[in-house]
Amino acid sequence: MSRRKDLKNTLLRHLLLCGQATRPELVAMTKIRAATVFEAIDELKAAGIIGEPERRGKKTGRRAPVLCCMPDCCHTIGMELHLSGCTGVITDTAGKVIHCVEHPAGERSSLLEVKREIFEVLQYLRDMADENWHLIRGIGFADPGLVDIERCISIKAVNIPPWRMVETGKMLESASGLPAGVWPEAMVKTRMEYLQRLPDAPESIFNLVTDDGIGGGFIKKGELFVGSSGRAMEIGHIVVRPNGARCQCGNCGCLESVASPAGLAEKIAESRAAGVDLGGLPENFSMETFVEFASGNRGGRIIADELCRDLAYALSVTVMLLNPEMIVISGKFASLGNFLTDALRRELELRCFPEAVRELKIEISSLNSSDTARSAAMMMRDRILLGD
Ligand SMILES: [Zn+2]
Incomplete structure (x- = not known):
């Protein structure tokens, strides 16, 4: 990765984690000379990824304006398949939940039935997003069992027996036309435990x-x-x-x-x-x-x-x-x-x-029932914006 790209990633990662920061704060965080940091900030602004909302109006003469991520630059879907059903959310760039659906588990005696639950959640989210569907850039999936993260394959879930050797990533991509990432739920939950304590x-x-x-x-x-x-x-x-x-x-x-x-x-x-x-x-x-x-x-x-x-x-x-x-x-x-x-x-x-x-x-833990799906959406956001 080039040095400039590296710096932009560092700035963006900080803004995604902390929500907002001023230019002086970002300079202090990176320990790089101000002019270089400002150039990287301007490139991120030009790409529509970050913005300075306070700068739009008249200058107030108060403290330095804050930078934050543009809420609509990267909406993502997060899904969690679990024992009692399938949960789906759409989040904005900041990870705020815009839509949420909790689908109860059906029979699950065949793989087809489990897949149907997932497709129904996806369809519901598509209906809810409606004209904003084009803002959605990917799907993060929290899997209930063993996962091949690199190949996006669900290997085996003890509690949902038909859910084994499923090409989950490919399945989600062909159903939605969006890139997908698949992670074990324990990993996805752990990340949210960390984020909640920031x-x-x-x-x-x-x-x-x-x-x-x-x-x-x-x-x-x-x-x-x-x-x-x-x-x-x-x-x-x-x-x-x-x-x-x-x-x-x-x-x-x-x-x-x-x-x-x-x-x-x-x-x-x-x-x-x-x-x-x-x-x-x-x-x-x-x-x-x-x-x-x-x-x-x-x-x-x-x-x-x-x-x-x-x-x-x-x-x-x-x-x-x-x-x-x-x-x-x-x-x-x-x-x-x-x-x-x-x-x-x-x-x-x-x-x-x-x-x-x-x-x-x-x-x-104090995670709520949609936090795992939300965390999966944010992991996909980071893969898209930061290449994680
Ligand atoms: Zn064992």
């Missing part, structure tokens, strides 16, 4: 994603770590009980097979079958019900403690290897709240170096 985001965040499976994501200084073949942070497949239940990956005792929401349900069924008194816990319990139940029932308490220990074991590996500033718990276990974060801290204190745990923040 401007005071921690330097590094490990995100434990607990939906029916268990995944993870790691972001440092705004950069996601994906590993050399895109398979990093598969915390769900760390073996926590060598003789534990068989995991869908073929191994035994993976975190995902013993301590995922599905693993928890299995543990409870096993305990019931062994005659443990779990009276009072309904068949289809929520996480909140489970926590309340476990606080007053010995059998429930033992299962809850085991669950926390298994999660902490896998997380201790993460803490020892990555030394993150923050761990975020997202997905279904997020509703275990302080019960889980307190237990994790206690366990991590026993397993890790004190220096790595003392300053470690453990938080519960």
Whole structure:
């Protein structure tokens, strides 16, 4: 990349992350001489990518005018395929949601049915965008399973069995005429956890994603770590009980097979079958019900403690290897709240170096139901504008 292009990317990345900045702020940030920075700013302005809204009117004589990205220069679509349906959004250049649709999951007994859900969401967004459809420049897709990021192929999603070996990128491109990017949902969620905490985001965040499976994501200084073949942070497949239940990956005792929401349900069924008194816990319990139940029932308490220990074991590996500033718990276990974060801290204190745990923040995610699709849209925006 040429030096000028490099500088323009640095300026644009800063504006996309921070929303706005003045010329002096950008000069200070780049540590490059002002005239060179101003030339790059003018080129971005001429291309219609950034603007100086305050300069349009009369000069006020106040502080330096602010620069920001033009809201309509890059609209993108974000989609998330998940267990309970498919969510779609259209966002503007700043990542603001303009339209949103949540489509409930249908039968999903064949690949065709899953694809139909995605196409229906796409059609709804096209209808909503209407005459502004031409502003949309790409589609970002948050995939529920294993992904070949480079080739935009969905390899396998445990919870949506027909969703395997799908050329998702090509499928979206031929349905919309737009370029598409495909990323694993854990990675997409992790990026949003970071963005939501700006401007005071921690330097590094490990995100434990607990939906029916268990995944993870790691972001440092705004950069996601994906590993050399895109398979990093598969915390769900760390073996926590060598003789534990068989995991869908073929191994035994993976975190995902013993301590995922599905693993928890299995543990409870096993305990019931062994005659443990779990009276009072309904068949289809929520996480909140489970926590309340476990606080007053010995059998429930033992299962809850085991669950926390298994999660902490896998997380201790993460803490020892990555030394993150923050761990975020997202997905279904997020509703275990302080019960889980307190237990994790206690366990991590026993397993890790004190220096790595003392300053470690453990938080519960506060992403809403459309934030993952929104994050996918913003990742596609960055690929288009910055070449990420
Ligand atoms: Zn496994």
